[in-house]
Amino acid sequence: METDLIFWVFCITAFVSASVAALASSLRVVILSIWVCGMATGATYLSLGAEVLAIVQWIMATLVAISFLFFSIQFGIRTEKVDLKKTVLGGFLCAAFLGLAWIAVRGWVPQGGNQTFVSEIDAMGRIMVGEYLLPTEIVAISLFLVIVGIGVISRPEEKKK
Amino acid sequence: MIMLMGFVLGAFGLLCLFGKKTFLGLLVGTYLLTLGATTSLVAAGLISGVDSRAQIFSIFVVVGGIAQMVVGYAFAIRLFFLHKNVSIKELTQLRN
Numbered sequence: 001m002e003t004d005l006i007f008w009v010f011c012i013t014a015f016v017s018a019s020v021a022a023l024a025s026s027l028r029v030v031i032l033s034i035w036v037c038g039m040a041t042g043a044t045y046l047s048l049g050a051e052v053l054a055i056v057q058w059i060m061a062t063l064v065a066i067s068f069l070f071f072s073i074q075f076g077i078r079t080e081k082v083d084l085k086k087t088v089l090g091g092f093l094c095a096a097f098l099g100l101a102w103i104a105v106r107g108w109v110p111q112g113g114n115q116t117f118v119s120e121i122d123a124m125g126r127i128m129v130g131e132y133l134l135p136t137e138i139v140a141i142s143l144f145l146v147i148v149g150i151g152v153i154s155r156p157e158e159k160k161k
Numbered sequence: 162m163i164m165l166m167g168f169v170l171g172a173f174g175l176l177c178l179f180g181k182k183t184f185l186g187l188l189v190g191t192y193l194l195t196l197g198a199t200t201s202l203v204a205a206g207l208i209s210g211v212d213s214r215a216q217i218f219s220i221f222v223v224v225g226g227i228a229q230m231v232v233g234y235a236f237a238i239r240l241f242f243l244h245k246n247v248s249i250k251e252l253t254q255l256r257n
Contacts, residue, residue: 011166018173018193022180034189041170041196044163045203053203053216056223064192064230071234072185075247082180090179094172101168124213132217139224146228150235156242 007047014040023087025079027072035065052121164204171197184237184247188230195226 014037021033038061046054072078128136174193181187199219206215237247 007163011162014166015169018170018196021189021193022173022177027185030186030189034192037170037193038196041200044166044200048163048203048207050203050216050219053199053219053223056220057199060223060227063227067230067234068185068189071237075185075237075241077183077185077247080181080183080186083182084180087176087180090176093179094175097175098168098172102165105164120213124217127213128217135221139221143224143228146231150231153232153235154238154242 007044010040010043010047013037014044023082025082027068027077027080031065031068031072034068035061037061038064052124163207164201167197167200167202167204169197170194170200173197182248182250184233184240184249184252187249188233188237191229191233192226195222195229198222199226 017033017037017040021030021037024030024033039058042054042057042061045051045057171194174190174195174197177190177193178187181190199222202215202219202222206219209215240247240252
């Protein structure tokens with residue numbers, strides 16, 4: 001019962017902060033909202049027993065919020081107007097997406113009796129370097145390419161003589 | 162219920178992608194979409210009873226999301242060099 005209550009509190013916090021992030025015009029509010037949303041989502045994972053994922057999520061949320069703050073200061077953006085017509089149109093499309101997704105998964109029945117994760121870092125590590133070695137390597141190479149690519153994309157162009 | 166939470170977070174991400182006018186707003190939308198996808202994977206792992214694999218896939222999605230955000234920042238910097246703003250209306254070319 002208490003676990004359910006904690007789950008719901010974090011779930012509602014994530015909903016509210018995500019809606020504020022989508023609709024607010026002040027960029028500081030948006031950044032604070034996505035940080036709260038990431039932290040609340042991580043806390044939801046923790047309440048389900050997925051400790052590793054919760055820690056990864058918290059670290060990512062904090063890094064993303066800090067980087068957004070840095071770039072908003074660098075670009076000099078404080079507010080941004082929300083396009084009302086497109087937001088209303090997007091709202092209808094999101095409602096359609098939610099309806100379709102709900103129809104797709106409503107027949108799913110939980111297979112196991114246990115509705116919380118059993119987080120075993122040892123087992124996860126063994127699976128990652130054993131069964132999923134190729135995806136892990138692909139992700140590592142992708143990150144390396146991203147590091148090289150951002151250097152190429154974001155460099156200032158030299159003026160031709 | 163957690164599956165619904167993932168869908169709602171993804172829907173707010175889509176809403177953000179539709180409504181925002183700057184590149185940083187688009188990145189906020191993609192972050193919320195990634196968050197929704199991760200949460201949906203966690204829910205799928207809970208429903209199917211496969212514990213560790215769902216967490217591993219979620220970690221892959223999170224890492225992919227980080228890479229995507231970093232590339233987005235690089236494009237925003239490029240756009241700022243060229244046009245002195247990050248409005249998506251200016252996003253027609255990335256070369257002088």
